[in-house]
Amino acid sequence: MKKTLIPLGLFVVLVVFLAIGLTRDPHEIPSPLIGKAAPAFTAPRLHEPGQTFSAKDMLGQVWLLNTWASWCVACRQEHPILVAFAKTRTLPIIGLDYKDQEADGLKWLARLGDPYDLSVTDKDGRIGIDYGVYGVPESFLIDKAGVIRYKQIGPVTEEALRDKILPLVRELQK
């Protein structure tokens, strides 16, 4: 094969990927977990590493599990919205600090505000795997029976909050 064809070959591969990329919405992936019981986990708390938190502690409440990380740029985008939402005290928000250093995570929350009732650490991403986390941020709305009812992929936006999450929360809290 001629060497001068290599750049063209590489470019064709790139275009194929870009073309497939166009057909996907980076924000939407159906989760097989919707309608299923939220995977159980017990993990150390970020602020009090001596104590643990379990998903089953939340049974009987509608709650939001939000995965975040100090290294995640999109999380910065989402964060002010979560902080404002947390002030409305609509429902408990639990943070899952995904594949992050505790010190970085704590610093991040101290700096940008902490919207979470509490955060747990998932340093090696185990819990993330159970929840099918593809990339941070992702959020799961879990009902009183511990069933995942909604998954937000990517940052929680004001629209998603207003049009999808809030109506569903109100219905589930009835």
Added chain:
Amino acid sequence: MIPELGHFSLILALFVALALGVLSVAGGQQGRGDWMALARPGAQALWLLTAFSFGCLIYAFYTNDFSVAYVAEHSNSKLPGIYRIAGVWGGHEGSLLLWLMMLSSWMLAVSIFSRQLPDAMVSRVLGILGLVAVGFLLFMLVTSNPFLRLSEIPADGRDLNPLLQDPGLVIHPPMLYMGYVGMAVPFAFAIAALLNGRLDAAWARWSRPWATAAWIFLTLGIALGSWWAYYELGWGGWWFWDPVENASFLPWLVGTALIHSLAVTEKRGLFRNWTIVLAITAFSLSLLGTFLVRSGVLTSVHAFASDPRRGVFILLFLSVVVGGSLTLFALRASKVRSGGAFALVSRETLLLVNNVLLATAAATVLLGTLYPLIVDALNLGKLSVGPPYFNSVFVPIMVPVLLFMVIGSYARWKNDSVAELAKKLRPVAILSVLLGCGATLLAGAWSTLVALALTLVFWIVLGSLLQIYRQFKDTVNWRSTPLSFWGMHVAHIGIAVCVVGITMVKGYETEKDVRMAVGDTVLVGGYTFRLTGIHEAAGPNYNADVGDVELSRDGRVLRTLHLEKRTYFSSTMPMTEAAIDTNLVRDVYVSLGERLEGGANPAWAMRVYHKPFVVWIWGGCLLMALGGTMAALDRRYRRRAAASAGAVAAKGAVA
């Protein structure tokens, strides 16, 4: 009426560009003088039509013509005048018009400053640029027309994104686009040379100043963007490896490789194919950047409104332009092994090594940027690649680049010996290590990485200074030293200055997040910050909380800093306006966070940073741009070109 004229002007521009593209390229190929003669006036007409159209959009913005959908979405009657003009490129459609404006300005420049070039070459180059303009004009007219009217005219506009209401953003996009689009010129020269079948030193000499000019704008554009992110986003960071930032950094890396590779091709006639590939790649990456930003395939903090239909168009355009160019390259690339031989130890080798390293660095950044997309396309899941990847991959590649940069500037063309180079550079190396380690100890805590970086900084600076001293001493008439010699050293020292900034900030910055009420103080980096008051203030289109912070050191008050947190009427997201006190060796940076407590004595979250040497990052970029300017203005581009034209004429006379 005015918007319709602007729209009409764009349609005319499409036809002019089409005629220019087809006739000039065909004329150049077939040697038809009457068609070639159309190239320069065609390019100038295209510029006039585009400028008129651009003027119409500025007018619509300036007069608050909210019947134009684009104006209604990106402006507001309360918006200050300067931002109304900057609003022209505050959204997708206007950005494209700016892109086109820049492209036609480069074409205008080529049509004026190309007298020494053969007509066939100018004709091909302008024709190729005309064809690129056709693509963008079609894109605008079909998918993103900025002049569309609304049937129901809103009372007021939606306002410009508050993040963009900033002086930095008034000039950042034009600079960056000038650089992006400027890469089209060396691209057009490369394609013209392939069409011509003559990849010779003349071609390299002609495209060199253009490639350098585009690189200068790109450097300034990236620096402005980084500076803007630093003071406007309120995170105190200056680079985030965000896909959009990467999109501008990729053509810069390849462009840097290109301007060095062109030097070898001009001086020694070597690396022709490599230079062609770099020229095509630099422009392709500019187009790819446009695709990534405009199509919404990647998520980014820059998140412009995205539309898949536009993505399909740009992808098609990208395929035609890049695929076509690379096919042409595969067919026409120089099959003859380049003439001049060179030894393993020579300036050629060192430049090639650095070129390959820069290309590798670009490839790793591209991979990191596209990785989420590739993984998704292969159905392996969704993920995001963050700064840890880029820092751990990019930095190790840059270390040898900085090392070889100096050796390359010392090495002789064709052949040099390791012993000879070692003799010249040994004192520089020893002194650099000593000074680098010494400076690290003086700066504060020891860190091997900081010491390594500072050693490289001294290596570059001392290496350049020694060469300048030699030039001064050994040359009989040092005043005749070419401007490009100074340009190279200024740009290289610029790199060193930039590395100082990056290293010192990374190594020694301190930051504190504190809760402050009026009267509270905090000590950061030896400076005392006292919050003396917080009051509300109203801006033209926002309300702000303004904090006054008194900055003092050793009990001596230096100045009062004003920091703001603005809430624009049009948006619920608050904007921080950090207060920054800058001097040559450090910035102190304060920004206002959330209000924590209300009442009689409200308390606020505040972020305080001490950032040593941070302005050196942008100062270094300015030096690089200055060095580039000196190199591009070197007399010999004009003189030699004239001489060779004379030689050709003389040959013709003999024949």
